[in-house]
Amino acid sequence: MSNLIVHGGTPLVGKIVPSANKNAVLPILCATLLTREPVRLRRVPEITDVKKILEVFRALGSSVQVDFARGVLDIQHRHTLFDEQRHRLPEAMRSSIMLVPPLLARFGMARIENDVQGCTLGVREIDPHVEVFERFGGRIERRPDALIVRSNGPLHATEHWLDYASVTTTENFVMCAALASGTSTLMNAASEPHVQEFCEFMKKLGAHIEGAGTSRLTVAGVDALGGCEFTFTEDFHETVTFLALGAITDGDVRVKNSTPGHFPLIDRTLAKFGIHVTHEAGWSRARIDGRLQVREPFTANMLQKVEAAPWPYLPVDLLPIFIALGVRSHGSMMFWNKVYDGAMGWTSELSKFGAHAFLSDPHRLVTFGGKPLVPAEVESPYIIRVAIALLMVAAGIEGRSVIRNAAPIRRAHPRFVENLRQLGARIEWAEVPAQDPLRVSGT
Ligand SMILES: CC(=O)N[C@H]1[C@@H](OP(=O)(O)OP(=O)(O)OC[C@H]2O[C@@H](n3ccc(=O)[nH]c3=O)[C@H](O)[C@@H]2O)O[C@H](CO)[C@@H](O)[C@@H]1O
Numbered sequence: 001m002s003n004l005i006v007h008g009g010t011p012l013v014g015k016i017v018p019s020a021n022k023n024a025v026l027p028i029l030c031a032t033l034l035t036r037e038p039v040r041l042r043r044v045p046e047i048t049d050v051k052k053i054l055e056v057f058r059a060l061g062s063s064v065q066v067d068f069a070r071g072v073l074d075i076q077h078r079h080t081l082f083d084e085q086r087h088r089l090p091e092a093m094r095s096s097i098m099l100v101p102p103l104l105a106r107f108g109m110a111r112i113e114n115d116v117q118g119c120t121l122g123v124r125e126i127d128p129h130v131e132v133f134e135r136f137g138g139r140i141e142r143r144p145d146a147l148i149v150r151s152n153g154p155l156h157a158t159e160h161w162l163d164y165a166s167v168t169t170t171e172n173f174v175m176c177a178a179l180a181s182g183t184s185t186l187m188n189a190a191s192e193p194h195v196q197e198f199c200e201f202m203k204k205l206g207a208h209i210e211g212a213g214t215s216r217l218t219v220a221g222v223d224a225l226g227g228c229e230f231t232f233t234e235d236f237h238e239t240v241t242f243l244a245l246g247a248i249t250d251g252d253v254r255v256k257n258s259t260p261g262h263f264p265l266i267d268r269t270l271a272k273f274g275i276h277v278t279h280e281a282g283w284s285r286a287r288i289d290g291r292l293q294v295r296e297p298f299t300a301n302m303l304q305k306v307e308a309a310p311w312p313y314l315p316v317d318l319l320p321i322f323i324a325l326g327v328r329s330h331g332s333m334m335f336w337n338k339v340y341d342g343a344m345g346w347t348s349e350l351s352k353f354g355a356h357a358f359l360s361d362p363h364r365l366v367t368f369g370g371k372p373l374v375p376a377e378v379e380s381p382y383i384i385r386v387a388i389a390l391l392m393v394a395a396g397i398e399g400r401s402v403i404r405n406a407a408p409i410r411r412a413h414p415r416f417v418e419n420l421r422q423l424g425a426r427i428e429w430a431e432v433p434a435q436d437p438l439r440v441s442g443t
């Protein structure tokens with residue numbers, strides 16, 4: 001088990017260049033399997049999810065050359081073969097499901113393990129994905145441990161309207177449509193920055209996509225996709241994380257940011273806690289005047305609130321980071337997770353720091369911030385952004401805290417601890433043997 005030991009209370013100061021967004025990198029890696037031509041990716045982050053997908057590609061016989069120090073990946077799926085008996089898609093990561101369209105396109109069959117769940121945020125359906133595969137002509141076979149998807153020959157174009165704007169289902173739709181015969185249309189498509197970045201990459205491969213960044217996508221199928229070079233942009237999750245870490249420690253952090261156009265709502269949400277963000281000459285900076293303070297709404301008898309939902313709402317993956325700010329800020333704030341029904345259970349851990357947070361229902365939490373906080377040993381669930389949120393709270397409290405089970409951070413953020421140390425944090429990883437569940441405490 002990987003724990004983080006944090007000696008908090010030090011203001012974080014300095015400059016950070018964020019890594020690439022895991023949720024753009026992973027679909028793009030999966031999409032490379034749609035082409036037999038060489039692809040070069042730059043700014044590839046050394047994170048565990050990337051390594052898992054690259055292992056799969058190597059096992060399939062693809063050529064994979066990666067230099068994480070330079071962030072360069074050269075990949076070519078020319079002599080690639082998939083054998084359903086031998087090969088398994090990685091479990092414990094949602095992105096595995098995005099290997100299905102390229103496997104279907106290349107080998108006419110794919111297999112989805114039952115555990116492609118990723119972060120434990122509550123129910124994460126695969127039904128919208130299955131519907132998309134079926135719409136394109138895929139046939140589904142249910143087995144006890146997996147679903148098998150098959151297609152005879154190329155997929156055929158389709159029109160589809162999603163129940164909700166699902167990120168990975170939209171990416172799967174685009175991958176299926178890119179090589180399907182005819183023009184496909186998706187309504188209620190997801191439009192997150194990572195979906196836009198993914199569509200940009202697909203266009204570089206030669207896909208014909210219109211409407212990226214909107215809720216209506218049109219994809220005209222082509223016979224084959226080519227190779228390309230592509231450079232990942234900075235991860236907005238990491239940008240917000242470092243800005244918020246600067247604010248919660250009363251420091252001054254500047255973060256490189258080439259896409260300030262994605263930030264107006266994020267900035268306004270930070271302003272609700274008294275944090276003022278500026279974007280100048282490619283760098284973002286967060287400052288607080290005095291102390292973290294929840295801004296009172298003008299409407300009488302209403303709680304100030306942060307609502308997270310599919311883009312262009314505030315991204316749900318940022319909610320834990322804002323909850324960390326909520327327990328530090330004076331005043332009350334309501335957090336409303338409109339996406340997941342099981343993403344808030346971890347908030348009971350906050351009481352170990354002396355924080356007051358009330359879970360009203362599975363979707364809504366109220367923080368009563370500004371209480372005196374104490375260092376603590378807390379347990380992170382298997383949720384990347386929660387491990388970070390707990391670390392953020394600890395970083396703002398003088399004394400030694402421990403975040404147990406913080407390893408999920410390595411799924412998305414390379415050199416995270418090194419980056420924090422560069423800003424002045426006193427933090428280190430501690431590898432400890434996992435506890436035996438049968439061992440009674442004290443024996
Ligand atoms: C690899 C990747 O890109 N993962 C991201 C992707 O996951 P992923 O693509 O799995 O997330 P979805 O957009 O499908 O949403 C996840 C779940 O939320 C529920 N749901 C979602 C939206 C909605 O309007 N109604 C609703 O009920 C559904 O149960 C769904 O299964 O998008 C999520 C939502 O931004 C992020 O948390 C994940 O980090």
Ligand SMILES: C=C(OP(=O)(O)O)C(=O)O
Pocket residue numbers: 022023093094095117118119120317384385412
């Ligand atoms: C929930 C996340 O990832 P995944 O969908 O891969 O579990 C995340 O990136 O915060």
